Amino acid sequence: MGLTKRPFAEPYKIKVVEPVKMTTREYRLEKMREAGYNTFLLRSEDVYIDLLTDSGTNAMSDYQWAGMMLGDEAYAGSKNFYYLEENVQKFYGYKFVVPTHQGRGAEHLLSKTLIKQGDYVPGNMYFTTTRLHQELAGGTFVDVIIDEAHDPTVWHPFKGNVDLQKFEDLIKKVGPSKIPYITIGAPVNMAGGQPVSMENIRAVNNLAHSYGIKVVFDATRGVENSYFIQQREPGYQNKSVAEILKEFCSYTDACTMSGKKDLYVNIGGFVACNDPDLFEELRNLVVVYEGLHTYGGLAGRDLEAMARGIEEAVKDENIAFRVKQVEYFGNLLLEAEIPIVVPIGGHAVFLDAKRFYPHIPQNEFPAQRLAADLYIESGVRAMERGIVSAGRNKITGDHNYPKLELVRLTIPRRVYTQSHLDVAAWAVMELYRNREKAKGLRMVFEPKYLRFFQARFEPIE
Numbered sequence: 001m002g003l004t005k006r007p008f009a010e011p012y013k014i015k016v017v018e019p020v021k022m023t024t025r026e027y028r029l030e031k032m033r034e035a036g037y038n039t040f041l042l043r044s045e046d047v048y049i050d051l052l053t054d055s056g057t058n059a060m061s062d063y064q065w066a067g068m069m070l071g072d073e074a075y076a077g078s079k080n081f082y083y084l085e086e087n088v089q090k091f092y093g094y095k096f097v098v099p100t101h102q103g104r105g106a107e108h109l110l111s112k113t114l115i116k117q118g119d120y121v122p123g124n125m126y127f128t129t130t131r132l133h134q135e136l137a138g139g140t141f142v143d144v145i146i147d148e149a150h151d152p153t154v155w156h157p158f159k160g161n162v163d164l165q166k167f168e169d170l171i172k173k174v175g176p177s178k179i180p181y182i183t184i185g186a187p188v189n190m191a192g193g194q195p196v197s198m199e200n201i202r203a204v205n206n207l208a209h210s211y212g213i214k215v216v217f218d219a220t221r222g223v224e225n226s227y228f229i230q231q232r233e234p235g236y237q238n239k240s241v242a243e244i245l246k247e248f249c250s251y252t253d254a255c256t257m258s259g260k261k262d263l264y265v266n267i268g269g270f271v272a273c274n275d276p277d278l279f280e281e282l283r284n285l286v287v288v289y290e291g292l293h294t295y296g297g298l299a300g301r302d303l304e305a306m307a308r309g310i311e312e313a314v315k316d317e318n319i320a321f322r323v324k325q326v327e328y329f330g331n332l333l334l335e336a337e338i339p340i341v342v343p344i345g346g347h348a349v350f351l352d353a354k355r356f357y358p359h360i361p362q363n364e365f366p367a368q369r370l371a372a373d374l375y376i377e378s379g380v381r382a383m384e385r386g387i388v389s390a391g392r393n394k395i396t397g398d399h400n401y402p403k404l405e406l407v408r409l410t411i412p413r414r415v416y417t418q419s420h421l422d423v424a425a426w427a428v429m430e431l432y433r434n435r436e437k438a439k440g441l442r443m444v445f446e447p448k449y450l451r452f453f454q455a456r457f458e459p460i461e
Contacts, residue, residue: 012061020048022048023046032372032375035456037458039372039375039382040052048378050412054347054411058414059414060305064304073299073300075292077294079300084097087307087310094272095279096272096275096279098282099297101269102259102260104129106257109286109289110271112133112137113282115137118138120174122167122170123144123145124183125190130256132449139180145163145166151403152341152355152406153352157195157197158233159194159343161197162196162204164204167207182213182214184218186225187225192348193326193345194345198233215253216254218255224319224322241314245314253273254272259309261347263309326346328421330349338428339351350385350407351367352405356370362387364442364460365387365388369439380424380428382407384406386404388452409428440460442457
């Protein structure tokens, strides 16, 4: 039988392999019980295909590994920092750069610098660590994303867009002096990896600046967002991803960055901005919390790998394959009529646990159960993105009940082949065939912050 459509292949070849352990269902059930039905508490050696996250789990290139040998491990003034600074300026366009150990280090510095007690911080759907840093600094997060983002069944090319009316309504309600900045995640992780259009970020920039409000870009997967603009937005089909990325950043005042995603590295991040006064504050605080402003908690070799990762990330062939691999996986599930978030995102496929396990009420953690069941049945590790991740209302103490109750199957960059994704898709399909057998969970341990990382559960029998 011949091929029905043109295949695509990796724009790289494999040079080193890492063996993985094969396990039985009985073994995995025992390990899941020990982990309290939380996939974060599993040991990686017990995981067959690890789709927990694409954060720091990527495969670096020979070019990056070669750069690691050029690490200048001076405490101050490492030459690797200046190379990173040069590439951030070149490809992202910001004037000033402060390295951090990872993205949440950047979020912490920016939140602590800009937010005052009683402030409000609008954003296009929350992200867990971003919101927590804003709250710890005294702010209140307000969701201003378009309504379509909260419906996993709606097809919209840019479900990450800000609802400009919601944003302006908040400004008029609390006053612009109470809003230090708006956060723009692009693509929006918690919505299913949904992108933001150039038209929308331009409009956000105009509205925010008319009130003296800054625009902060969560640039963690900004290269992916730029690819979606290239593919979906009129007028950008003939522009390179690098050109689109720089234009997008030009409509923002600052960014936080986890290099552990787009930039292929296993550790590292930065905060960048154009305001010299803000830069001075950030550079002052980084010494307190991360390290000197020319290393920010990183070794020189890590700075070098991240600088080189910037160059590789914006190559059109690299990001095109990255997104196509996710689309391939998602299409396998759509063809099998598995309920997932559509359109398919750029870094992960999100199972809709409400439709997958419709008989399990949200307060019995259906997404948490689905992630646990997937591991038990197949050795594939995924992540809950629903009521557990949403945490509790800081006023009432009750669970936050998000409209989206999802399980994220995240594809690390340059790590797995199509065959791995075939196996993972088959495992999801098998689980779906037997979905009526699943039962809910009760939470038996809850940490104070970011509970999805360490909470423990037990089955409701």
